[in-house]
Amino acid sequence: MTAEALGSGAPSVERRERAQGMALRAWARARGILSVIRPLAWVLIVAAIVLWITGQTLGWWELTVTAVVIATVVALCAFFLIGRTAYDVTLDLNRTRVVVGERAVGALTLANTSSRAILPSRVVLPVGSGRGVFTVRRLPAGETAEELFAIPTQRRGVLKVGPVSVVRGDPLGAFERVHRRDQPVDLFVHPRTVLFDGQSLGFLRDLEGLPATDLSRDDVSFHALREYQPGDDLRHVHWKSTARIGEMMVRQYEETRRSHFVIALSRSAADYRNADEFELAISAAGSIGLRALRDSQRVEVRVQGRELPAATGKQFLDSLSAVEHSRPRQGGIVELSGVVAATLPTASVVVLVAGSAVEAATLRIACARLPFGARALAIVAEAGATPSLRRIGDADVITIGALDQLPAALRKVLA
Template sequence: MLTRSGAAMTAAAAGLIALGAWTDYPELVTLGLAAAGTLLVAAAWLVASPRLTVVREVRPRRVFEGDAAQATLTVTNVGRRGSPPLRITETVGGHRTTVAVPALTAGHGCTVSYPLPVASRGRYVIPPVQLGHSDPLRLLHRGRACGGELVVHVYPRVHLLATIATGGPQDAEGQTVSSAPLGGVAFHSLREYVPGDDWRRIHWGATARTGTVMTRHVVVPDEPRQLVVLDTGATPYSGRLFEDAVRVAASFCVAAERSGLPLRLRTTGGAERDSSGTALELLSTVACGAADRGLAALSDLVRDVVSDTEGVALTVVTGRVGTDAAQLLMQLRHRFLTVNLAQLVPPDSALPARPRGVLAVAAPTSEQFAANWNRLVLR
């Protein structure tokens, strides 16, 4: 590929040869041929390109908004001839970053580190690096792709939120269900021994009575589950309030994980995750849409998570709540241990609705919401 200097040299060669032939001026033709010969030498230089290996690492691969991700390139000259100075181009989220690599003698290498432009939340697919080199006069440029794609997740910024002590058993002797995870200390029932069971849990009395080796079935006790619902409809939000709503939802997910409580995240658009790590990955790419039903879909979203044996604490993150949504939350209140409502509203706007029996907190930003929430919960 011609560089700007190469294009100028090509135009000069053609112009000098044409002008010399037209004016019968051999000196101009000679200058034009010299310029053309320089381009041919540059092309020959690129044909004998150096043999290089490129290893790229990106750490960390998962960061929060505002944190930095850094790439490290290790370039090694494995050929027999030295390599000229190189330019390596990274394209991340539409932004190009050019990294200069010095000339390398045969058998030598160098390591170059540089920050990646991943400031806002999202899932960034980083294509292979473009390894390019030029001739000494910078007339021609040749590039090739090296390595494979990498993915970097930028999670929403998270604020420290206090958790509410909800009702329901959380100790070792709490209520249990057969579907609870194994490995706890709460006794649920007796069952037949299977290879791999801890022999210390064999119930010898039941074994003697039944003639079959019986063991205690112990599970993790039932704990109040945390259900976080993010409204991904476009109607409740204006400006960048949706970004603040995503940060608030992420903060609730991290708070539940930090407290050791089972978590489920759902969006009104139908997406769902069951742990803090996967919830943050979902929240790194979630978007609001005009076709999303918003909180009108809340009844369908929570129908399958409420049972007689499990307590669920519901947290709804949205923008300004209308009268219909407020009434819906009041109707659902009796089905949950607690119902929390997080509203992201424009500053200097009228106070939003506060449904009866619902802990409602409103703020114009995620930072202000965290401050308001903690002030209310910890008082």
């Protein structure tokens, strides 16, 4: 191929690329125009065309007049699209974290920062699978409008609030122009939890423990000296300080606890009889995890398929808000126990949480799979059941029918 042939082919390539770019821009513009036409408008347009053709063919002027009327209505509806929607939109939630049953209150502020008034329009605020619709009056230049709203939270989960959409359209709903003006905000609906006093199940004194803020008369972590009190063990008297001060002084210790506290929460649907049991199990796991975090424990949480972040109480509850049922192939409580044993072999305390569909034999196998030497506790959520305590192998098994039964049941384990 000669140089002249190569040179003549280059302009054709450029023209083809330019034509493709123009076609893509034209298609994008056409798609934007077509997006404002709602199904009702298409029905009216097709009806007007059919009636017009039929009337002209058969000579029925009634059909022709009807077609003209329909076309006129469609044209009048299209005029409602005229106008700007250049709002500055601000979405503000008073709280982005609430507990199931609480209301999340927020405010939607729309400001007209342009030099001309904005005609009335509708504002749509998606909330999860639902949405709220607000009607905004005519907004003069430089003014703002504020809409307050409350989001009821009947179920645990993570709700996306937004993005806010400004809608302009006609009363019939034939045409609708939508402009999205804001970024969505995550609303975390935390599970219910119960607070209880006393030490968590990780309260085991040992040499590998971490010091806590609770003081003790007898442990392995020295804290300070104090005056002798009746009942103190004389073995802890600090004789040098006693001789120097002239009063009997004894050593005071910090209690130590094991640092590896694991919660294994089953999210297999086969382990629960209904949705209430699943929510009760999540609430129980959340309550125990929060207690362990307050007791300076190192808390790790496992569910089928992943680890839940639990460095802080807020992070832990956020992760529980998003827990859903797992896929059947990920197994139940037995498979989850195997994962704990394989990934956390140094766990000191393991709490298994499941529903009443788990049989005693299955629970025994799950407990037997846990890391060697770990203290095992199983919590069975059975909605409406009477609280009970039993032993399965080396594990304590607590059955609760309501969340408020958990503190008393744990006290029996620690007794």
